[in-house]
Amino acid sequence: MLSRIAESLFWIGRYVERAEDTARILDVNIHHLLEAPLTSEAEMCRSLLSVMGVTLPPEQMQTLSARRVTDVLAFDPANPSSIVSSLTAARVNARGVSEAISSEMWEALNVTYNGLPTALDLAARTAPYAFFRFVRERAAIIAGLSESTMSRDEAWRFMVLGRSLERVDMLTRLLAAAVTTADQDWVVLLRSCSAHEAFLRTYRREPEPTLATEFLLLDRLFPRSVFYSLVTAEECLAELDPRSGRAGMPDEGRRVLGHLRTSLEFRRIDDLVDELDELLVSLQKGCGAASAAVAARYFRQTSPIEWSVEVVGVER
Amino acid sequence: MGDLFEGYTPARPYGRPAWDEMFEAPGVPRPASRCLFDALQELPPDDFEARAAARDRSFRDRGITFQLSGEERPFPLDLIPRVIAEDEWAVLESGIVQRVKAMEALLKDLYGAGEILEDGVIPRRLVTSSQHFHRAAWGIEPPNGVRVQVAGIDVVRGGDGRFYVLEDNIRCPSGVSYVIENRRMMARIFPELFRSHRVLSVNGYPAKLLEALRAAAPEGTRNPTVVVMTPGVYNSAFFEHSFLARQMGVELVEGRDLVCRSGRVYMRTSHGEERVDVVYRRVDDEFLDPLHFRSDSLVGCPGLLNAARAGNVTIANAVGNGVADDKLTYTYMPEVIRYYLGEEPILPNVQTYRLEDPDQLSEVLARLDELVLKPVAGSGGYGILIGPQATDEELATAAATLTADPRAWTAQEVVALSTAPTRVGDRLAPRHLDLRPFAINDGNQIWVLPGGLTRVALPEGSLVVNSSQGGGSKDTWVTVSPTVPTGADGLIRHHDVPPDPVVNPAPPASVRPEAGPGWEDPDRAQQQQQQQQQQPPC
Incomplete structure (x- = not known):
């Protein structure tokens, strides 16, 4: 395409x-x-x-x-x-x-x-x-x-990729604002992500900061969680180019996203709240880096070429 | 009943009686239009407004709009179709095929041996002075010999009921997407009109075009990659470019998406560069290739023409076609047809004067207030001066311009364009119209889309139909009588005539789709029991 x-x-x-x-x-x-x-x-x-x-x-x-x-x-x-x-x-x-x-x-x-x-x-x-x-x-x-x-072709994947990265970006922004607010209402925060009902069905109790953060960042099943969106974005990239070398990950976008995902997935839940500030910063930066990597790899430079008169003269 | 046509009086522009497409005499419809007339009579006149609103909304939702003075408006489709009888269409169709054939021969000659110039049928200076004759295109021989993949021949019907050719368009004729969209729209908002008619389908166009473009691919290309090239989203015809790309299932590219390297053309894709074999370009010659034409063009692709010359890509329509649809070349078309085909032209030209001839110039100057003046290089209805409507001042300016540069202008007799009933307020009134049928040449056959784009001049008495001048359009029906032989000698496939209904054996009865919980079987007693359970204990 x-x-x-x-x-x-x-x-x-x-x-x-x-x-x-x-x-x-x-x-x-x-x-x-x-x-x-x-x-x-x-x-x-x-x-x-x-x-x-x-x-x-x-x-x-x-x-x-x-x-x-x-x-x-x-x-x-x-x-x-x-x-x-x-x-x-x-x-x-x-x-x-x-x-x-x-x-x-x-x-x-x-x-x-x-x-x-x-x-x-x-x-x-x-x-x-x-x-x-x-x-x-x-x-x-x-x-x-x-x-x-x-069709589940490249067009679809690029769109879902954009949607997923944006979702991660917006959610990390929302969480970053929440942790700096002294009396954050976590019900409101969950409802902002349409996550309140899903949270209640999962934990069956009123949200408190640790559980709400855990749910929004790590839940494997909720489609608006950071983890779920990262996995979706990673899948899109993997389908766009399924090749991976013998060692390491040649695709920079996949490398960044995979790194973010594993750093979430394998983090101790108890550390989550303590390390939240640093984690959110790395998620924000990671989203930007992944977006830039995708642009560099797939979109390249698409600005019109300007031809100066002298060059045309030489060519003739 | 009958309110719709109340006060419908034939038009007489500048004292010349105009032919009406629907009526042969006041209140008496022509045979081909009788069915439509009867169907319209049965419609409650007051629901036109609702249908018009549905039309506008649908056009707007689907982005079928055009820019008029910077404003985005739904495409102006009049709700009353125009009917062309089968026998009239047959003449028109053969006339268009003849004309396209002659123009192909002319282009091949002008960009090659130049025999017609040697034989003095066309003066050499006509070609050399044409701003659309491109030396850069000389010697480029298209792979299957076709330079005019798509032609749009503008015809008008005079007061005598004959069709005349008004203008040829063999560069980038536009409007076909509106023909197809108009038909879809009419079928949606006026299904009852179609029930009583057999209208030839227009849906085959994109497939025919793709076939012709693939046939034009450089030799040895097994599975040619075709692209549509657009100047971009801000072009007024962008909707059409996008429509055609979508309907053909090919990429729509801008100049910046293409790159030429060692005489080959590639498009930049998300997986590197991909070879392109045929470019159906909707970019004018002047902007197509900054190496050869305007070096300030940002919508072209440098090197495209060299790639075509090297035989690695086909540009459709070919570069330099403008020399044959020039308004001055037009005046020679009857001779061109006789010269190459040895036939008499089936469709006559409108009487046109060549102003480079001093005698014709002086005659025109004397009769300026009776003629139409057109710039030779112009299109889109810009710069046209209609003598009978012009002020003395405008006429004086025009006379001076003509004398200064006669090559840049032609003068035509005013044609009292035919009229058709058009919705104006809650009534129908006669409005003038023309017709642009579209022809596709795949190298073996020239196929003409049945019907074409009918453009209507909406202001009362106006003869200028261009949409850039506030014109509207009509769905154009070529109707066939039910007695047309169907199923014989390929006629059906050619025209896409719906075959006579065949009584198929009834399909085998299939199993009923499953129903799940929530569907209440009236026989089941459970619901009743539940209701009883809910009754409060006594």
Whole structure:
């Protein structure tokens, strides 16, 4: 498959996942604020902004409100990682590769983009919940259609690879913000990852920091856990190039991901909380390194070649 | 009943009566359109609005849009189809085949021996002064001799009911994706109209095109790799490029995805470079190869033309075709057809004046307010001046431009383009239209897609149909009567006529799909028992 198309698919996977995760995080946190009046609004807002790596001018940080944070993280087209920007970018990529994905996939992404103005309008008139729900439902439709209409070929793998890496990235951001917050509500955190019910069914008790962290990082069965996503990403890379040398791992992306996975998998649970800071940093860095390795290996340099007049003259 | 056509009066542009595609006299439909007329009469007129909304929504959802003044709009499809009778189509089809044959012969000659120039049928300066004649393409002999894989011949119907050729397009004719999408859309929103008609299918086009492109591959290529080359996502025809690539199951590449090395063309894939054999390019000649043409082109691929010359890749349509669909070459087409084929042209040209001839120029200057002026090199309806509509000032400017550079312009008689009922508000009104049938040449046969793209000028009285000028389109039906012999001599395969319904033996009865828990068998008593159990103890 064309490198340009592979890169677009990788990013479609990342953008849609980013939009969905952001919608989940905002939805849960903002509604928690309404239900738990003791939570400090300003602190939660600062935490949300730091999760997404967004910094505002200092004078704006003084007067943060949930509404302002929603504007920035969900609606603001000038913020490159906002939901609106992510879904727009996903559609731009899909348009350029619409012959490589199924028609239904393209249509799902296009309808999502076309529906943004109406969803934004509805959110402005009623509540942001309507918008978050729209984003989650569209992401589910996109995921479902990719699952049921796309061949399990390279196109599919690049998309799932992007989605999985983004999932790890978002979850580590969320956990990093959680450990720096003094009175983190772990129920809210689990619900931000749609993990609360799965957690309850697994442990049958209310979450406390160690167990919640363990579940989100290490659970083998929950599809949004870091471990599960790392394994999925590794599988995608292995299927893209099944060769492995006699010793070592020649594919840098697989090497990085495998290293991260084993460092999680074989870590003593008791050490997990103590070493969490360092672990989260290494996960963040690892995701970036894996993404860069994939880009270097499969996407290469795809910028247009510029021909200067002199060169043309020499060639003639 | 009948409200739809209330106030439908034949159009008379500039005093010339126009032919109406549906009616032979007010209220009297032509035989081929009677069925459609009757079906339309039965439709409740007020549900057109709902169907139009369904159409717009579906086009928008699927990204079938075009840019008009920077705004993305759903493709403008009028809901009333245009019907072309079978016998009329047969004439049109043979005329188009003839014309494409003649143009192939002309191109082979102009980029080779140049006999037609030696024989003085076409003046040599016509070719040398054409900005679409590319010396760089001279001597490139396509592997299967085909230079015009795809042709779009624009025809119009005059007041006398005959079809005239208005323009040839053998560079990158576009619009075929809309023909196919229009048909799909109509079948979805107007299923009842199709029930009473036998309309020739248009779905065979992508397969025919792929066949023709594979047939054009360099000799010795066993399983040729075909790609569609697009200028990119911001091109106004990008939807079509993507559509064709998808329907043919081939890669859609941009110039930056291709790389030429030692006279061979490769595409950059996630697993290294992969050889390309046929490039169906939708990039204009000037931007195709910065080594030979515009060196500032960022959408081309340097070295492509040299690879084609070395016989390692086929560029379709061939480079330099523009010399034969030039608006000035057009005026010589009747002679070209007679010269190469020894036949009389089946489809006449619209009367056109060559302004380089001083006599014709002075005649045109005198009658400027009655003629249509077109730039020779232009397309898309840009730069056209319609004499009867122009102001005195515009006419004076035009006269000066013509005198200064007569080679750059042609003048044509105004054709009172035929009209067809078109939805305007909640009524139908006559609007002018043309037709662009598409032909595919695979080297053995020239196949014409039944129907083609009908473009409609939506403003009342307007004769400019280009979508870049706010034109619309219509689904174009070539209908066959049910008595057409089916199943004989390949006619069906050629046209994809649905065969007469065959009464198949009933399929063997299969086992009913299994039902699981949750499906309530009315015979089972368990549910009742459960309900009884829930009753509060007395």
